[in-house]
Amino acid sequence: MILHHFDMSPFAEKARLALGLKQLAWQSVEIPLVMPKPKLTGLTGGYRKTPVLQIGADIYCDTQRIALELDRRFPDPPLFPHGDAGLGIALAHWSDSAFFEPGAGLSMGVNTELPEPLLNDRKAFFEFMDFDRLPAELPHLWTQVRARASLVNRQLADGRAFVHGERPGWADICAYFPLWMVRMQIGVRADAALAPFTHLAPWEARVAAIGHGQRSALDADDAWVVARDSEPAVETAVDDDDPLGLAVGQSATVAPDDYGRDPVHGELAVLTVDDVCVIRRTDTLGRVAVHFPRAGYRVTAA
Ligand SMILES: N[C@@H](CCC(=O)N[C@@H](CS)C(=O)NCC(=O)O)C(=O)O
CATH class of the missing domain: 1.20.1050.10 (Glutathione S-transferase Yfyf (Class Pi); Chain A, domain 2)
Structure with a gap:
């Protein structure tokens, strides 16, 4: 697991604590505090917010999406210990x-x-x-x-x-x-x-005192090598009853609906009540899956 972040970032502190709660080992890529952030946006396709979690060729944007992915892959100890x-x-x-x-x-x-x-x-x-x-x-x-x-x-x-x-x-x-x-x-x-x-x-x-788990440093270029040498692990799933009426493989953009609204463009792989994911294809990285939460994000047919 690779977290793209910087130490002063409060949202990154959320992700670091979630990694800590689960006592996970992870690699830390330090990103710039301000734009441009070519090594980050090159992975995400435009999303520039901090933090971003990378697992192979799967890129998770937003702490909401990061937290739920960590909980799915590493259920114990749970992020919702009281079932709420x-x-x-x-x-x-x-x-x-x-x-x-x-x-x-x-x-x-x-x-x-x-x-x-x-x-x-x-x-x-x-x-x-x-x-x-x-x-x-x-x-x-x-x-x-x-x-x-x-x-x-x-x-x-x-x-x-x-x-x-x-x-x-x-x-x-x-x-x-x-x-x-x-x-x-x-x-x-x-x-x-x-x-x-x-x-x-x-x-x-x-x-x-929860801490941050076991952190080690990684160079941004090495994170790109990991993405290039991996295939997205995403399973396609587009809800039939989704109000947007989009289909798997359709060209779409996803953008935050609050601030930092940089759109990410790709082929739709997941569109459910909770999640959206698009697949990007680039010459350098091959296929990369970029995941977002549905809540707070605007999906548009491109
Ligand atoms: N909804 C996002 C918000 C992330 C966010 O706003 N992060 C701030 C930093 S703490 C940010 O991106 N600041 C600008 C930057 O880092 O370029 C999340 O939960 O991850």
């Missing part, structure tokens, strides 16, 4: 938007010394953020982060060790990563703002 996968996955949408977005606004707005290339890249990327209004928005953003942190704190208030009970799972990772981001990127001011929520810090320490 529906709620756990739904919580990811809440934490990826309601919790992450104001936290990201704070991280960008409080850190006024960000390097110009990073600032310009994220101005174009984070469509939900009005960078001109960020300084005036900061007090409001603090209120939004604290309101979400308070909910997590409330969930933990009965003394349970983890969000759903005594065992850690995807819900913990999702609720944790925006806090990891603001504490790391803002520091003592974030710690002070979160201090009233007394159940958070001990729980965050328990989540951090």
Whole structure:
């Protein structure tokens, strides 16, 4: 397993913790923080977000898709130990938007010394953020982060060790990563703002203790060799009752429906309620399967 990511990425921290929860060994390809990222987009066909998981010639985009693939291939220990996968996955949408977005606004707005290339890249990327209004928005953003942190704190208030009970799972990772981001990127001011929520810090320490599994470094070129020398392991499956009415092998594009909407073009291999996958053919890599979750992604006949 190869994770394409960078250390500061909060979404990558979700994937690293999921690998850690399952105590997996994986290889780490460091990707650039800003565009262009030719070694990443060359694999995905255009998707540029962080992180991306590669297993042979199968490329998994989005932490939602990555988590479910890890759980499918390595079911023990489970990401949903209390049998609440529906709620756990739904919580990811809440934490990826309601919790992450104001936290990201704070991280960008409080850190006024960000390097110009990073600032310009994220101005174009984070469509939900009005960078001109960020300084005036900061007090409001603090209120939004604290309101979400308070909910997590409330969930933990009965003394349970983890969000759903005594065992850690995807819900913990999702609720944790925006806090990891603001504490790391803002520091003592974030710690002070979160201090009233007394159940958070001990729980965050328990989540951090999950660790990242066994990580070793890999060069991006070697990840390409792995993709080139492998065949996609995907089984084609297009639902007959899918509202889009598309067929296996049809030319299609898939793009995130929130921000960073770079489309990926290929032949449709999977289109189910939960998943979409297109096969790309390139001279350098041969056939590569690019997988996305269905929720939050727009599929269009090309
Ligand atoms: N829905 C995506 C969101 C990923 C995301 O927005 N990642 C941020 C980094 S934490 C990103 O891509 N930033 C721009 C970049 O890395 O180029 C997921 O769950 O993986």
